Amino acid sequence: MSVQFDTLPNGFRVVTEPMEGLESASIGIWVTAGGRHETEAQNGIAHFLEHMAFKGTTRRSALEIAEAIEDVGGYINAYTSREVTAYYARVLRADVALALDVISDIVLNPVFDPAEIEIERGVILQEIGQALDTPDDVVFDWLQEAAFPDQPMGRTILGPEARVKGFSRDDLAGFVQSHYGPERMILAAAGAVDHDEIMRLAEVAFGGLTRGTDAKVLPAGFASGERREIRNGLEQVHFTLGLESPSYRDDDIYVAQVYGNALGGGMSSRLFQEVREKRGLCYSIFAQTGAYSDTGMTTIYAGTSAEQIGDLADITVAELRRATEDMSEPEVARARVQMKAGLLMGLESPSSRAERLARLVAIWNRVPPLAETVAKIDAVTVDAVCDFAANLIMPGKAAMAVYGPADRAPHLDAIRDRLAG
Known part of the structure; x- marks a missing residue:
């Protein structure tokens, strides 16, 4: 089976990948319109629009949308990120046409009923409140804001409460008009699908x-920024550190991801072993490398007590510095294998495969062969990882957010000075 990719005359892209032996399929529309495509006054509207897609169309009520998919045992959902909004479903082979009909209906024909807008406004405000009550979620939004201040990339996906309260039907329709053109849509399908039929x-x-x-x-x-929210009623200090990393389009993304795995990607990683296993300073600590179309960020997170935050930060900085000199071949090999295993295991799911197809088309306007990606992972060397680690901790490229009883947490300037050595 192979990937097939075609483009309609109006720029609408279609990418499919049949998976032999499956009786189900995942199909969806990915629109390259997310949080970073909003103006400041629109912050949160892409997410609001995603919610409203399920609240009725010119052909179906909200209940009929749900029933159309669930009556055949399927599943339908959506999400908004900083660069895309996705609407997708998982159904059996016989119901692929139905799923695409429902998805195209909610994307193209939303009615934005004023009564439904008010209901969903309340739902989203509850979602914002829930996020604010979850420290290990909201601290990542604050880190994003500190790293990308006063720009769309630094704003939350959900948007501030005041903005969400003010969005009107015209605001929603206007965002669709501006951002939902066919050239910004990708239909991706994987599993029990036929490309010609999908086309x-x-x-x-x-x-x-x-x-x-x-x-x-x-x-x-x-940018190098810091956000510190003191909340003495919390049990833990939630500590995040962000370091500028490559974009999806930079070949160094593979080096960055191998580095992130070796530093804090699993139980055998340096941070987990040094901070949790040897010293017992936290329950949760990890590092991950995220990427966008034009930038990226390697993020470290840990939660610890007010008394131990200083020690945890010191050890984290020490490990960041040590990685520039003594990353070993076994560590890098383990991280490479983890990356490949994660990639290949994900391909066993039609949902993961469809999402991967859409993401690659959005980035490259093609789907690189799997062997090409694996070869780039295998080509990452110890020297490349150490060089990357050294460049990562250069002065001026760090951001930090802390939340909780954080009076004893070091400030970003102190961490940057230590990173610079």
Whole structure:
């Protein structure tokens, strides 16, 4: 089986990958319109729009949308990120056409009923409140804000409460008009699918759309910033440190991801062993490397007590510095294998595979062969990881957010000075 990729005359892209032996399929529309495509006044509207897609169309009520998929045993959902909004479903082979019909309906024909807008506004405000009550979630939003201040990339996906309270039907319709052109949509399907049939259905549903205008996206600029929220009623200090990393389009992304795995990607990683296993300073600690179209961030997170936050920060900085000199071949080999295993295991799921197809098309406008990706992972060397680690901790490229009883937490300037040595 192989990936097939086609583009309709209006720019709408279709990518499919049949998976032999499966009786189910995952199919969805990925729109390259997320949080970073909003103006400051629109912050949160992409997410609001995602919610409203399920609240009724010109053809179906909210209940009928749910029933159409669930009556055949399927599943439908959506999410908003900083760069895309996705609407997707998982169904059996016989119901692929139905799933695409429902998804195209909610994307193309939302009615934005004023009564439903008010109901969903309340739901989203509850979601914001829930996030604010979850320290190990909200601290990542604050880290993003510290790393990308005063720019779309640094704003929350959910948006501030005051903005969400003010969005109108015209605001929602205007965002769709500006950002939901066919050239910004990708239909991805994997599993029990037939490419020619998907293309026929896509032509019927999306072929008549008129290409939109290119929306300008402000380039992201990583900055060194700090956000510190003292909350003495919490049991733990939630500590996050962000370091500027490569974008998806940079070949160094593979080095960055191998480094992130070796530093804090699992139980055998340096941070887990040094901070938790040897010293018992925390329950949870990890490092991960995230990427966007034009930038990225390696993030370290840990939660610890007010008394131990200083020690935890000191050891974290020491490990960041040590990684520039003595990363070993067994560590790098283990991290490479972890990356490949994660990639290949994910490909056993049609949902993961469809999402991967959409993401690669959004980045490259093609789907690189799996062997090409694996070869780039295998090509990462110890020297490359050590060089990356050294560049990562250069002065001026760190951001930090802490939340909780954090009076004893070091400030970012002190951490940067120690990183610089």
